[in-house]
Amino acid sequence: MNAPLSPEALDWRLIGTLDDIPQQGARCVKNGAMTIAVFRTADDRVFALEDRCPHKNGPLSQGIVHDGCVTCPLHNWVISLETGAAQGADDGQTARFPTRVEGRDVFLKLIPSV
């Protein structure tokens, strides 16, 4: 009965519910050696970035979330949650991961979007 899941479908993981992530905050998901930061904005959109700042690997999950961006806790680079790109004068890119919210369940795809 259970149709075999496509490998594509397997990459999507249920990581928890919206309520597990503070508004304008983030939680971490460990995937083997890598840490993925899952952000929740003021308007309840969810984004996922690798938890490494393009500047000096600062943990973005620890930054302040504002207007679709996160400000890195180490030297205040501002990274777009949508694109993973450093804003303003700074130049750099963090890996993004697709997310999906169904009801209040949050799904994360463990393969970076290109």
Add this chain to the structure above:
Amino acid sequence: MRRQRLVIIGNGMAPGRMLEHLFASAPEAFEVTIFDAEPRVNYDRIMLSPVLSGEKTFDDIVIHDDAWYAAHGVTLHRGERVVQIDRTAKTVTSDGGITVGYDKLVIATGSTPFIIPVPGHDLPGVLAYRDLDDVEKMQAAAKAGGRAVVIGGGLLGLEAAAGLKAQGMDVSVLHLMPSLLERQLDPAAGYLLQKELEGRGIEVRCGANTRAIHGDGKVEMVELDDGTRIDAALVVMAVGIRPNTALAAEAGLQVGRGIVTDASLRTSDPDIYAVGECTEVDGRVYGLVAPLYQMAKVAAAHLAGTGAEGFAHAETPTKLKVTGINLYSVGDFGDGPDREDIVLRDAARGTYRRVILKDNTVIGAVLYGDVADGMWYNELLKSGEDVSDIRDTLIFGQALQGGAAADPLAAVANLADDAEICGCNGICKGAIVNAITDKGLTSLAEVRAHTKASASCGTCSGLVEGVIALTLGDDFEQAAEGMCGCTDLGHGEVRRLIKSKGLKSIPAVMQELEWKTSGGCAKCRPALNYYLLSDWPGEYVDDQQSRFINERVHANIQKDGTYSVVPRMWGGMTSSDELRAIADVVDKFAIPDVKVTGGQRIDLLGVKKEDLPGVWADLNKAGMVSGHAYSKGLRTVKTCVGSTWCRFGTQDSTGLGIRLEKFLWGSWTPAKLKLAVTGCPRNCAEATCKDIGVICVESGYQIVCGGAAGLHIQGTSELGTVATEEEVIEVIAALTQMYREQGFYLERIYKWADRVGYDTVRAAILEDRDSRRAYFDRFVFSQSFVQTDPWSERVSGVDKHEFNPLAVFGTETMEAAE
């Protein structure tokens, strides 16, 4: 020779300005005495409306403070109304019975608001709008709530209406004429204004004539000619002013609509001058400051004997100072056969402009909505230049002359050097540019201080900033005054408005103060979070997401994403038990580095985030709590061994340091706060470079403040010496509270003290015991909410989510992490 005696009746804006000119040109000439019916110093009457609405405080609008009168040896009799001038004896006498002789007398009695003598006009609750007392009465009424009826839809009435609305009252404006501001605006612009006001919930009734005011012992209702009845808890009459001439008339001076003077402001008695609204020159009386300041200048010159120039009439542009409503009108715009109108309407943008021409010269202009070009039309009006060849594009404004881009800076750039920027003070563009370049000014505040531009009604602030921006180019950016990109308001304004408007949450602040971004940024949110925390202790709920990570997890993040843990060692003292516990924690959690900090305690560096609660739990067990090495709050109180051991020690500096740290710990401050108590002036605890320091001496405790030994180095300044430890604690707690209430976020105490001045601090904390006590009590109150160890809270599960991953994936399996 003996100084001449100059006596002034009335202490309003005109004589205030006159004295500034006089002291500048002839500082030694006169010994000055002022009588003022108002029981206070000279203030900016124009700015009463922002005070009414709560956007400013009275202190913000004081023009001359007590220090100024002292510095110029001026005797100011407050609350003394002059009731008689004896011209033969050359004396004046006040209702308080003070009689003073004069060589020269200046009458500056201003004007009194006109009260319509309808039945009930004398009921309690019927007010005029003229001075601070009126404002205070209105604010008191507003607290009680209900509806305010403002009679008179002129500049004053509308400002009162907007102010009372801001104070939370329902407001109706009754205006006799068919359209608002009929003296400044034509009906079309008046209509736009009425719509705007109604949009803000202010009811406007034009053509409304008041028949009577009813009420039993106090105002309850206003009745109109047509029988309409409107409930009213407060009635404000703003229907015009009458120059105060009675006193002069009784003294036998020539009086018409005002006190008649010649162009040098001399009355019919050569030893008596008149300036301000009470004065009539060349058949005209005035009700705006620009011409009064002109009078002040002329009168001062003639008193100083340096002046040949006479007062000359000039058209004064009028603006409405209601936040968010832009309207500008100047000159003459009645209809007439010999006049032509050019009108431009943009219903969509709700803007309107009309320029009136006569023989190809501009004689008047009315702008509503977009008023940037107002000054340019005023220039054309003053210069009287022939505009026939720009006639077709005239109405589109200056930016479109010669096809320049339509941006506001361009408009300012196009202005000639003699173009007037600040109408109230008659300051032209050139003067501002020179001040900026000569004196190296970089901020609006500085330009205001040096040139007076935008110092009166403030509506030209934008233009002045424009001039600064043009003159300084990019340098202006860093001089920009807004807290951050999200708002143009500075920290000071934001703090004031949080209080005055009773804003108690970050969203409320952003909504009410019109933040430009939806959610603020990493600069303003931590600042707002602090301001709300310190202004509403016990009420405001700390917003963790607006805190920098260190304060959110109560440890300092390190370059590799690990954390450092600094437990308190009260006053730098520790014990074998504490050291043993620390040693065990280091082994148990394999903490890579242990370091003695510059703050007399121990730093455990390189702790993994998920280990933090475990580390804290063990430290707690040994009785250690968070050292807040991460907080904008009390950090350390360094001490030396003092009288307990040291042969030079004069007092128990270690014990006092511990008491202080136990009293102050947990408090949030604008920036970090570090103290030290040193046992003698040898200063081994480095008290003289701390935010607050105590130097023990034989006679007691010397309290110093404002040291810096970080990015900037400076020694402390002395506040005073007290006798007991109890007093030390009261003074330091009070000082800390004053700094908490006034400091800007991230402003160390030395920067704050430089800003407000050490004399102010000494006066409030050492000299005035009541104010010290009040600060102290407020500090103790707010401490009652914060003195719980954040570590033990988290050990017991608070903010659990901060320390655990949401989920953990190996290569295949997923197990929930909580």
